[in-house]
Amino acid sequence: MEKMKRAERMVAITQLLMSNPNVLTPLTLFAERFGTAKSTISEDLMAVKGSFQLSGQGRLETVSGAAGGVRYIPEISSAEAALFLSKLAQRLSEKERILAGGFLYMTDLLYDPAVLRPLGLIFASSFREKGPEVVVTIETKGIPLALVTAEALGLPMVVIRTGNKVTEGSSVSINYVSGSSRRIQMMSLSRRALDPRRKVLVIDDFMKAGGTALGIKNLMKEFEADVVGIGVLVETQITSEPKLVEGYLSLLKLRELDLNSGKSIIVPEELLFNGL
Amino acid sequence: MEKMKRAERMVAITQLLMSNPNVLTPLTLFAERFGTAKSTISEDLMAVKGSFQLSGQGRLETVSGAAGGVRYIPEISSAEAALFLSKLAQRLSEKERILAGGFLYMTDLLYDPAVLRPLGLIFASSFREKGPEVVVTIETKGIPLALVTAEALGLPMVVIRTGNKVTEGSSVSINYVSGSSRRIQMMSLSRRALDPRRKVLVIDDFMKAGGTALGIKNLMKEFEADVVGIGVLVETQITSEPKLVEGYLSLLKLRELDLNSGKSIIVPEELLFNGL
Structure with missing residues (x-):
């Protein structure tokens, strides 16, 4: 050359x-x-x-x-993160995004690389100093979010399956009550997918009661993992009922949701990374 | 400044x-x-x-x-792509990767950003000139591969659900026979997830008989979509039976797989992008 x-x-x-x-x-x-x-x-x-x-x-x-x-x-600066989250909150507050059951339609955003990239950087900047060794999520909609976070941190990702679909040797399954369906469900993870005693960061798209996050925490105990952080994109803050897990980070808070008028209020979390 | x-x-x-x-x-x-x-x-x-x-x-x-x-x-050069695929073929040929049913364990690689990034660039370089407008995949293991491809192309991704789990308004469902399970299964896509008459690129992790790919093609017809390309990471070439779809690109070919000895032979596709 x-x-x-x-x-x-x-x-x-x-x-x-x-x-x-x-x-x-x-x-x-x-x-x-x-x-x-x-x-x-x-x-x-x-x-x-x-x-x-x-x-x-x-x-x-x-x-x-x-x-x-x-x-x-x-990395992403705190200023850029704040601007991005406030714009995202605005997009999610659009009227036609409210689904039956008090959910927000956000699949289009969760599958858009241009939206995911900054979100991955925001989660990475929030949790890097906790020293996670692997990013864990549960199928299906949390996968892209977990992947961009893993990429920004330079870590592998592990995906928990719902139900009992694991065909990869021995697996560990636990039951959990999803806050959204109020039904008992099962989640499973192959033994070979996660080495014991890892520091894990849990990433998911949505938290209502926190049942899924609690289920993941319990499943992680079976792998003797240390959950060093839990990050979700949106949590509902409509009822004053406490969540089933503590110490998580949610980037956006769904404060109000009116099924009749189709109006919702979504507020971004204020973040500060490395004083930037 | x-x-x-x-x-x-x-x-x-x-x-x-x-x-x-x-x-x-x-x-x-x-x-x-x-x-x-x-x-x-x-x-x-x-x-x-x-x-x-x-x-x-x-x-x-x-x-x-x-x-x-x-x-x-x-982008990725053809030389770098060839080197990467030959190393990946070698890793996939490791003895302990053979699972019951003639499958290869490749979940760890499919969820590793360091492996995914070059694969996304390879698919992007292979299909960019076809002008896709959206990357389509089916849950679960194909999602990261489709996402990195979408990111490299600057496109959004759409994920087809298996079963009938779509809760996002009206959806289209079709039955298909997965070559792996030989059972009739269902795949569904929300109407709002994909605008009609788009040029779509289909990305998946594994192709055995091609039943899933054929199902996706049929589902795409319901959206009047134009499937401009199909890319899979690994296809089996063990039997001489023709696949149910044609004109796809597979990056790796599983030629032989001996369940007794645990030996497999995997050969990379030879690619050439823009003469590089």
Whole structure:
């Protein structure tokens, strides 16, 4: 490859790092790829790091030592998060989104990468310091949300099945009462899907009474997992009844919902990451 | 914001573009954010574009005119795709992955963002020129694969439910025979989830006889959709029986599978994108 100028190299480094978020890349890889000395790459990286610091969209993390290198940590600033959540709350308050049973139609948003990407960054920024090792969710609608969170954190995802559909060797099943249906249901997870004693972050789309979240917590006990966080996109705050779980983070709160008028009030959570 | 040097600005532009893949950003936005003239931003973008061209990891697309701007199209080179698929085939050939019924355990890989990201780019590079408007999949294991493909293409995703679980207004259901279970099953899609007459790309994780894919094609007819492509990660090629659908792309072919020895042979498809 033809020798690059510093600015071109800095762009190429940025592209490589951002294409592999959370992956530690040794300086020698850059030096080899761009045919330059490691000291030159070091200077390039310092400049790239400085440029990232101004953006609030992600930062460069440096790991020193023989096994060291740099990795790109995707982030979102608190200001951007607040703006995004307030716009999302507004979209969810649209009249035609109210479904029978007091639910909000949000499937279109939950399956839209442009909506999911910032949500993944918001959950990641909220829970990164808890040190989760895996992101756990339950099928079906929570999967995309959990995946973008896992991607932003550089972690694998585990999906609990509802019912007893697990065909992958021995599995653990528990019964739970979903707040939405008030019926006893079953959730299952294959033994091979989750190693014992992991730190897990639970992500789901909606919380009504918290029965599903409680079920997941109980299932996690069977894997001796440490639930370091629970994050949901929307929780209902219509009744004053306490939830079945505590200490969760909900990004949006459904305060009022009038089935007759089709009016709902949704309020975003106020977040603050790293003082940004 | 303090005035940036050209190299710093190029990094900041790259970060902004890559954080919003497939989104058209007008030059004025950069000019305002960095406090420079549009002509300066134009020059920066030319240099960024040149730097991207050397990488094969993504390119800058320029749209001219009043409503114009630039967008980042994430890509993968054919060489990188081939290397990735051959490594993935090797991982899937590990002995302990064979499950009863002639299935491969691949859930861990299907839920790992580091594996999914390149797969999404491979599907996107394979189908982008067909002009899909939405990516369609069926729950559960195909969802992450469809999501990363949708993200790489900048499209929304639609998830077909199995059974009749749709609670979102009127829905269309059809029966299909899954090649794996040989039983009649039902799949459903809410009317509001997919506008009529869309160009759809179907993505799924596994194809045995093709019954699920055929079911999806039939369901799509009910929405007057035009199926412009079908992509699956793994297809079985163990029997010589023809599949129930034609013209699909499978990235990996399961050629042999010996339940007794636990040995399997998996061969990657050879792909060529844009001559790269």
